[in-house]
Amino acid sequence: MPVTMRDVAERAGVSIKTVSRVVNEQGEISEATRQNVLAVIKELRYRPNLLARGLVTQRTNTIGLVIGDITNPFFSEVARGVQDVARAEGYNIFLANTDSLPDDERKVLRSLADHAVDGIIIFPNSDNEELIGELASREQPIVLVNYLLNHEHVGLVTTDLYAGSRLAVDHLAAKGHQHIGMLAGSNLVVGNNQGRRLRGFRDGLAAYGLPDNPDYVRISPGNMEGGHAAALALLAQHPQITAIYAYNDLLAMGALQACRQMGKRVPDECALIGFDDILMVSLVNPSLTSVRIDKSNLGQQAMHQLLSMIRNPDQPPAPIVLGVDLVIREST
Amino acid sequence: MPVTMRDVAERAGVSIKTVSRVVNEQGEISEATRQNVLAVIKELRYRPNLLARGLVTQRTNTIGLVIGDITNPFFSEVARGVQDVARAEGYNIFLANTDSLPDDERKVLRSLADHAVDGIIIFPNSDNEELIGELASREQPIVLVNYLLNHEHVGLVTTDLYAGSRLAVDHLAAKGHQHIGMLAGSNLVVGNNQGRRLRGFRDGLAAYGLPDNPDYVRISPGNMEGGHAAALALLAQHPQITAIYAYNDLLAMGALQACRQMGKRVPDECALIGFDDILMVSLVNPSLTSVRIDKSNLGQQAMHQLLSMIRNPDQPPAPIVLGVDLVIREST
DNA sequence: CTGAAAGCGCTAACAG
DNA sequence: CTGTTAGCGCTTTCAG
Numbered sequence: 001m002p003v004t005m006r007d008v009a010e011r012a013g014v015s016i017k018t019v020s021r022v023v024n025e026q027g028e029i030s031e032a033t034r035q036n037v038l039a040v041i042k043e044l045r046y047r048p049n050l051l052a053r054g055l056v057t058q059r060t061n062t063i064g065l066v067i068g069d070i071t072n073p074f075f076s077e078v079a080r081g082v083q084d085v086a087r088a089e090g091y092n093i094f095l096a097n098t099d100s101l102p103d104d105e106r107k108v109l110r111s112l113a114d115h116a117v118d119g120i121i122i123f124p125n126s127d128n129e130e131l132i133g134e135l136a137s138r139e140q141p142i143v144l145v146n147y148l149l150n151h152e153h154v155g156l157v158t159t160d161l162y163a164g165s166r167l168a169v170d171h172l173a174a175k176g177h178q179h180i181g182m183l184a185g186s187n188l189v190v191g192n193n194q195g196r197r198l199r200g201f202r203d204g205l206a207a208y209g210l211p212d213n214p215d216y217v218r219i220s221p222g223n224m225e226g227g228h229a230a231a232l233a234l235l236a237q238h239p240q241i242t243a244i245y246a247y248n249d250l251l252a253m254g255a256l257q258a259c260r261q262m263g264k265r266v267p268d269e270c271a272l273i274g275f276d277d278i279l280m281v282s283l284v285n286p287s288l289t290s291v292r293i294d295k296s297n298l299g300q301q302a303m304h305q306l307l308s309m310i311r312n313p314d315q316p317p318a319p320i321v322l323g324v325d326l327v328i329r330e331s332t
Numbered sequence: 333m334p335v336t337m338r339d340v341a342e343r344a345g346v347s348i349k350t351v352s353r354v355v356n357e358q359g360e361i362s363e364a365t366r367q368n369v370l371a372v373i374k375e376l377r378y379r380p381n382l383l384a385r386g387l388v389t390q391r392t393n394t395i396g397l398v399i400g401d402i403t404n405p406f407f408s409e410v411a412r413g414v415q416d417v418a419r420a421e422g423y424n425i426f427l428a429n430t431d432s433l434p435d436d437e438r439k440v441l442r443s444l445a446d447h448a449v450d451g452i453i454i455f456p457n458s459d460n461e462e463l464i465g466e467l468a469s470r471e472q473p474i475v476l477v478n479y480l481l482n483h484e485h486v487g488l489v490t491t492d493l494y495a496g497s498r499l500a501v502d503h504l505a506a507k508g509h510q511h512i513g514m515l516a517g518s519n520l521v522v523g524n525n526q527g528r529r530l531r532g533f534r535d536g537l538a539a540y541g542l543p544d545n546p547d548y549v550r551i552s553p554g555n556m557e558g559g560h561a562a563a564l565a566l567l568a569q570h571p572q573i574t575a576i577y578a579y580n581d582l583l584a585m586g587a588l589q590a591c592r593q594m595g596k597r598v599p600d601e602c603a604l605i606g607f608d609d610i611l612m613v614s615l616v617n618p619s620l621t622s623v624r625i626d627k628s629n630l631g632q633q634a635m636h637q638l639l640s641m642i643r644n645p646d647q648p649p650a651p652i653v654l655g656v657d658l659v660i661r662e663s664t
Numbered sequence: 665c666t667g668a669a670a671g672c673g674c675t676a677a678c679a680g
Numbered sequence: 681c682t683g684t685t686a687g688c689g690c691t692t693t694c695a696g
Contacts, residue, residue: 048689055688
C-alpha cells in the first residue's frame with residue numbers, strides 16, 4: 001500500500017489540501033509549512049497517484065502514438081522525434097503497432113481513448129476516417145501524419161508526398177528511362193498517403209509523355225518481402241521496365257534483392273528509387289537513391305501540433321506540410 | 333462530457349452495479365436485463381473509464397517498456413516482440429527511451445510507477461540497481477533484460493552474452509587472428525551486460541593464448557558514430573590488430589566505415605564481428621558476421637515473464653536465458 | 665494562508 | 681438475480 005496524500009498530511013500536521021497545494025505548486029503557502037510538507041514528502045517518499053489526479057483533472061499527461069510497425073526504421077525515427085518532445089514536455093507515450101490493419105487500428109484507438117490519453121498521433125489507414133472524425137468531435141485531440149482528412153478538429157502534419165513522386169520521376173526521366181514501374185501501398189484511396197504519391201507519379205509520367213500503364217503499378221505490403229515479391233512479378237511480366245519507384249525504402253530494398261536474384265544489374269538494367277531515406281539504403285551496395293524526409297522532425301512537428309491542440313482546444317489546428325528532397329545515390 | 337456508467341444505469345432503469353456486472357461479465361444476471369443493458373451501452377456508446385477502474389482495482393492493464401533507443405533496430409525488434417504479446421493479452425505499453433542515461437532512466441521508472449503500470453520491462457544501466465530493487469520490493473513487477481541482478485522479486489530474461497563472446501573469439505582464433513580488439517559499452521560493471529560480454533572475450537583470448545591487452549578494449553556509445561570513432565582510434569594506435577569484435581551491430585557497422593576510411597580491406601586486413609544480427613548487417617557489403625539473438629523472442633519472453641509475475645505475485649520468477657549462435661558472413 | 669466537504673467514475677462487499 | 685453503501689487518491693469549490 002503506497003503512501004498517500006493523507007499520510008503526508010497527517011504526518012505533517014496539516015490538511016490534505018495543503019499537501020496538494022505544495023505538490024502542485026499552486027496557491028500561496030507560508031514558506032514554513034511548505035518546507036515542512038516537502039520534508040515529510042521526502043521522508044515518506046510520497047509520490048502522487050496519477051490515476052487519481054487524472055480522474056479529477058481530466059488530464060493524464062499521456063498521449064498515444066499509433067504507427068504501422070516500429071520495426072520499420074521510418075517509424076522508429078519518427079517515434080523518436082515524437083518521444084523527444086513528449087519527454088521534454090512531461091508526457092509519456094503509449095506506443096501501438098497496427099501493421100496497417102484497419103481493424104487493429106480501430107481497437108487501438110478506442111483503447112487509447114479509454115485510457116484517457118490527452119491526445120493521439122496516428123499514421124492512419126483509410127477505412128477509419130469515420131472513427132477518427134468521431135473522436136475528434138468528442139474533443140479528443142488527434143493529429144494525423146501523412147494523411148489528409150478534412151475535419152476542423154483534426155490536426156494534420158504531412159510530408160509533401162506528391163512532390164516526392166514528382167522528384168523521383170523527374171530524375172528517372174532525365175536519365176532516359178521510358179518504362180517506369182511503381183511499388184505502391186495497399187491504400188490507394190484518393191486524398192491520402194498513397195493517393196498523393198500515385199498522383200505525383202502519374203502526373204510525372206504524363207509530363208514527360210511516358211507510358212502510364214496501370215499494370216506497371218503494383219500494390220504490396222510495405223516491407224522488404226513485399227517489395228521483393230512485387231518487383232519479381234513486375235519485372236518478369238514487363239521486361240521492358242528499366243526503373244522502379246517504391247513508396248518506401250523497405251520496398252526498394254526488396255526490389256534490389258529481386259534484381260539481384262534475376263541477375264539484373266542496378267542501375268544499368270534496372271534503376272531503383274525509394275522513399276524515406278532510411279539509414280540502411282545508404283549502406284547497401286549499390287546504395288539507393290531515395291526521397292528524403294526529415295523523419296525526426298516529422299515526429300517533432302506532430303507532437304508540437306498535438307500539444308497546441310491540447311493546450312488550445314478551441315483554436316483549430318493549422319496543417320503543416322514538410323518538404324522533401326531527392327538524395328541521389330548509386331541505384332540510379 | 334463522456335457518458336458514464338450512471339447514465340447507462342438510468343437509461344436502462346437498473347442500478348449502476350448491474351451495469352458494472354455486465355461490463356465486466358461477472359456475476360449472474362438475467363439474460364433479459366443483460367441484453368437490455370448491452371443495448372443501452374451500445375446506444376449511448378458507453379465506454380468504461382479505465383482511470384477510474386484502475387484507481388479501485390489497482391490494475392491498469394498497462395506496462396512500461398524502458399529501452400535505450402528505439403532507433404536501434406535491436407530495440408525495435410525486441411519492442412515488437414513485447415508489443416505483440418502485450419496486445420494479445422490486452423495490455424497497452426508505455427515506451428520510453430533513455431539513451432542509456434542513468435538519470436533519465438531513473439525519472440522514467442518513477443514516472444511509470446506514478447502512472448500505476450502493472451509492470452515494467454527494462455534494459456537497465458548500472459547505477460540504478462538500488463531503485464530497481466526498491467521498486468521490486470514495493471511489489472512493482474519488473475523484469476530486467478540482458479542484465480543480471482540478484483533480487484528475489486526481480487524477473488530476469490537474458491541472452492547468453494558470455495557464450496556469444498566465446499563464439500566470436502573461437503571463430504576469430506580459428507581464422508588465425510592474433511591481435512583482436514573489442515568495442516565495448518560504457519557500462520562495464522561486473523555482473524551485467526557488458527561484464528559478461530567482456531569476460532567471455534577475455535576468457536576466449538586466454539583459451540587460445542592470445543594477447544589480452546587492456547588497450548585493445550575500447551569503450552564507446554552503442555551507435556554507428558561511436559563505433560566509427562572507436563575503431564578509427566583503435567586501429568590507428570594498434571596497427572597489428574586484424575580483427576574487431578563489437579558488442580553490437582551498430583558499432584560493427586561503424587567499424588566497417590572506419591576500415592573503409594583507412595583503406596583497410598574487410599576481412600583481409602581487418603575482420604569484423606558484431607552482435608545482435610540486425611537485418612542491416614546482412615545487407616551491407618561486405619556483409620557482417622554477427623552473434624545472432626532472436627530479438628522478437630527476447631521481447632516475447634520478457635513480456636511472458638512479466639505477465640506471470642503480475643498474475644502470481646508471490647511466486648518468485650524463474651530466470652530465463654536464451655541461447656545465441658554465430659552467423660558467419662563475409663566480414664570474417 | 666489553510667481546511668472541510670464533495671465528487672471524478674468505477675468496483676467491492678454486503679444485503680436483500 | 682439485483683441494489684445500496686463505501687471508498688480508491690486526488691483536486692476543487694467555498695468557507696474560515
